[in-house]
Amino acid sequence: MDPSRYAELFLTESQEHLSAINTSLLELERAPGAEAPVAALFRAMHTIKGMAATMGYQAVTEIAHEAESLLDGVRRGALRADHVLADLLFATADLLERTIEATTDGHAPPDAHDVLERMRAMTRLARATPPRSLASVRGGAAGTRVVVTLEPDTPLKGVRAWMAAQKLAALGRLVATEPAEAALQADQFDRTFTVILETAAAPDLLVQVARGAGFVESAEVHVPGAAPAVSPAPVTEEHEIPERASGAMHRPSGAITAEFAIPEGAERVRTQRHIRIDLRRLDVLMNLIGELVIARGRLQAIAADRKDAELDDALAHASRLVSELQDEIMTTRLVPVWQVFDRFPRLVRDAARSLGKDVDFVIEGKEIELDRSMLDEIGDPVVHLLRNAVDHGLETPAERRAAGKSPSGRLRLAAMRDRSSVLIRVSDDGRGIDRERVLAKAKRLGLVEPEVEALADDELFRMIARPGFSTSEQVTDLSGRGVGIDAVATRVRQLGGTLELRSEDGRGTTVTARLPATLAIVRAVLARVADETYAIPMTHVSETMELAEHVNETVKGREVLSLREDILPLMHLRDLVQLPRHRDRINHVVVLEMADKRAGVLVDRLLGQQDIVVKPYDGVRGGLALFSGATILGDGAPALILDVNSLL
């Protein structure tokens, strides 16, 4: 059997179990005597062990095995689930995770010696409580002796021996075993053991029955006063596997991991009709639908020229179907946020502990769904925000008491749906951002005029989101290396979202990321400058217009656009992409809008609206912070997507 086929399955499934392990550990820590988390932990460890052993992942198997033994002690009540134990189990979970990662990546596993030894020591402690023993049997009596030798390396040979004794006992009365039954079960024999019976059964039958226990190399029967009956020499039996015919249901041979749903009668229980699909397949589907959307755009462009009613009709129909298909695929990619959020309680706990803080952490809206790849991307930024909150936002219990607050800080991570966006909000009830310090530093860096007396929330945010701006004097292990909020803001922007911050002195800080629920396909306005096409996401376009001559004015030497009541800054896309200005006057304007900020952008030509597929764009980091991605247009030409946030 080729285990590589199963490696991926192993990895996914063990990660789920690791997540469950952490959840149970936190539960156990909150309620030290509880049985349910111990049982859950035991199951998870057991499952990982079984899978790892099958894969031949020695290091993983060993850790899971020791953890299982330890947990068994807890389960039997021989060990108390106190903080010492919880800490050891937390360390074990971490070690296990790292070992699984290393092993599946083909690296050498991390050093496990210390954790293993600590587990073994504790298990030995638990062994002081004797294991449950089964009905013991008197030894050293007379009767029919059946001497059984097991095959070398029989797994769980003690149980095999016990099974043989049980099977034989059914043919008479069991007098004794040699060694005694307890020793048999504890594997305290080499390969040979004796079952002593009072029985009238024929020796041949006894041999046959003993062999039925499995893994029996040979069996001999010594009847008092008779010649021994010996089992035939070890046979290599050719097992004939019967062609099975019964049973109505056929499992399709290709479906490896499908939950099997039974299409049967009325009292059918609720069956899950889920299948597991490799994420890459969904990505391929996503790309294909993207191409299809682009092809549709092209067809629509052609049809617009033809003015053929029949063609328009057919195309409209096809177009609707493509949209539906697109929606379906998008929906397929949605996963609940708990798939990533579930590991955060553990992280917050560790961070809080290392800083001597008490934190009440709650997660809300776990069931809110987000595109899988978006969720993967947002994990790190959220971790960052949580760490920031624990590190800088929340105070120590003493400080909180002094401020008249409850000693344990409150930290909340919430996911919410808001129209087509998903909001992810991290809020704490800590000390809030120190505006004085931010302002002082901003002045020192010359970012604000010296006469400014206070910073509004959005200004505050702009300051601390500047790369390298940090008010933290000491660099802690957790955060505060000056790459905090700006890294988060950048990542969120790359995902097509926005970040917002509210902070109240002494009351806490709230950071909200607004993300599109689905990824990759957005509606955009296409604009032309020289030979290049640029895409501007519709979410940030409030209108497009032809510029009448008189509304293009200059205020303080800068061009502005007066739009109804308002004066907006006006930019030339040609300037932004560093092209010379057009020799003719141009007058096509796209009005950009984000939060409460607006601006006009002058372009050579407007090409209309189109669905575009956002492709990852590597130039974002190094080059101009002007683009958030790229797309391929209907004619196959590439187009850059303007990052409206950085323009405003």
Added chain:
Amino acid sequence: MLVCDDAIFMRTMVGDILQQAGFEIIGEAETGVQAVEKYKQLRPDLVTMDIVMPDMGGIDAVREITKFDPNAKVLMCSAMGQQALVVEAIQAGAKDFVVKPFQPSRVLEAVQRVLG
């Protein structure tokens, strides 16, 4: 055959071993409760049963299945170090056991012993 294990990984592997030997998997269960329900529904010729499962463990499931059908043929899937549990399972009515990590030949031998 009815394959009961809470790990998809294990179900897949056991299923593959059995199918390659020509057996037919007519159902899978991932909890003890499901195992009992599916047994009653499908009446498989043989059940492979993991010992440790959520929502009623394998041993209790064996007990329930044997109560329902005294001739049920259940093959326990155990790990090293589970002597006591295996013994308990057999006392509860399981016919034989295999030990993880599974070797196809061992699994099939056990199946043969159980099917007699």
